[in-house]
Amino acid sequence: MKKAGLWIISVLCGFMALIGLFSLPASWGLLFFIIPALLFNPKFQDFLSNRKFEITKTMAIAAVVLPLVTTMVSAATSPQSTSSTQFASSMAATVSSTPSSSITASSDSPSTAGSSSNATTTSLASSAVPQVNRSSSPAPSSGAKLKVHYMDVGQGDSEFLELPNKQTMLIDAGNSDNGTQIVSYIKALGYNKIDYLIATHPHADHIGGMATVVSKLNIGKIYMPKKSTNTKTYEKLLVAIQNKGLKIHTAKAGVNIVKVGNLNIDIMAPVYITGDDLNEYSAVIKVTYGNNKFLFMGDAGEESERQITADVKADVLKVGHHGSKTSTSQSFLNKVKPKYAVIEVGAGNSYGHPTSAALTRLQNIGATIYRTDKDGTIVFTSDSKTITVNKKASSIKQNAP
Ligand SMILES: [Zn+2]
Structure with missing residues (x-):
């Protein structure tokens, strides 16, 4: 040659x-x-x-x-994402290496959240390449409705979305005693499947009922931030996921979950992965349907709010961390400019949520505030142009704080 x-x-x-x-x-x-x-x-x-x-x-x-x-x-x-088998083995490692694995994360207040996660925190969520779900998601037909149910689960978070393309999404699943109620609520709406399941972060008031949801309903894709904890609640969820042979996709800024027609679901946070505060790892989700935008903050606080650089302007804001004073900063609100704010919170909770500081900031920006402790489950409906609000008598039992 x-x-x-x-x-x-x-x-x-x-x-x-x-x-x-x-x-x-x-x-x-x-x-x-x-x-x-x-x-x-x-x-x-x-x-x-x-x-x-x-x-x-x-x-x-x-x-x-x-x-x-x-x-x-x-x-x-080469693995595209962590398989449940890997999950199980890393989980087993977590369990065996910590005698304190019997602690249950019962608190997500800023002061105790850090300490409860200090022990052994291993990263279990996958380092998967962001996977875009373009092919398997049907496009919404014109005039189809997006319905967002902000469920009253007491002191905790759970939002169920009936997407306009007939798919469904569940963001968080309240406390452990809410699992069955959430499953009944979703089944009563005529669904047996959750196409996109999001655990914003591994605190018990967000993932408590998720093991039940995973075992009782058909699950499509699961997204969780790459941050774990060693609580029984978290272990139970991982076992439920493993038993179904499901994979976990990493929830992080820049990941697109759905992009079909005028429906877009993106993950805005976590941006950086630093520190031990699980709340700041919260997956922040933005749902765009035509002209209407919904932002879900999980328990993200000021630190995460500062790090988000993507466009967060939204009509409806699921307020971060149940209205804690360390979330919903003025500078972040100035960017979101919400018309409506929804606070998921339990009546008479011991954390003092929602705080007057957060409420004042929301009022000053001109947002109409809805609270699950006062209004029960709240349903927002969008036809891609206009949003309507419907307050329901709580069909999810009130959870004692
Ligand atoms: Zn919380």
Whole structure:
């Protein structure tokens, strides 16, 4: 073969090997392209022949076949997201390494949230490449309704979305005694499946009822932030997910969950992953349907609010952390400019939620405030242009604070 041709092959193969190196461990098979890169390199061939070493035809063929095979093998075996089996094993590690695994996260107040998660926090959620669900989501037909149910689960969070494309989404599932009630509520609406299940963060007032939801309903995709804790509640959820053979996708800023027609569901936070405050890892979800926008904050606080750079302007804001004073900062509200604010909170809770500081800031921005402790379950309906609000008598039992 001509020298120029050999150089081209050598450089190309070297380039492939470099790609393999920079995409480790996903595409490790590409690393084997270093072999043809060397064998076909005229300089290296001179070097070998000086040492009386001849490259045979078999060696040349092997040098080409080997990297091709390893590339295919690495592509086939490289995990796209953490499987439930990996989950189970890391979970087992968490359980066995901590004698304190019997603590149940019963509090999510800012002062105790940090300490309860200090012990052994391992990252269990997957480091999956963001997966866009374009192909399997049908587009909404014109005039279809988006219904958002802010469920009264006492001192906790749970929002059920009937999407205009006939799919469903559940963000959080209240406390453990809310699980059955949430399942009944969803079934009464005529659904057996949750296409997108989001655990904003692993506190018991958000994931408490989720194990029941996972075991009783059909589940599509699950999203959780890459932050775990060692509570019984969290372990129970992971076991339920594992039993169904489901995968967990990482909830982080920039991930798109749905993009069909004029329906868009994006994850705005967590942006950075730092510190031990589980609340700040909350998945913040933005649902855009035509001209109407809904923002769900989980228990995100000022730190996360500061880090979000994406457009957060929304008509309806699910207020962060049950109206805690360390959430819903003025500068964030100035960006969201909500017309409506929904606070999910239990009557007479021991945290003093919602705080007068948060309520004042919401009033000053001109938002109409709805509270599950006063209004029960609240349903917002959007036809992509206008939003209507419907307060219902609570069909989810009040949870004692
Ligand atoms: Zn909470």
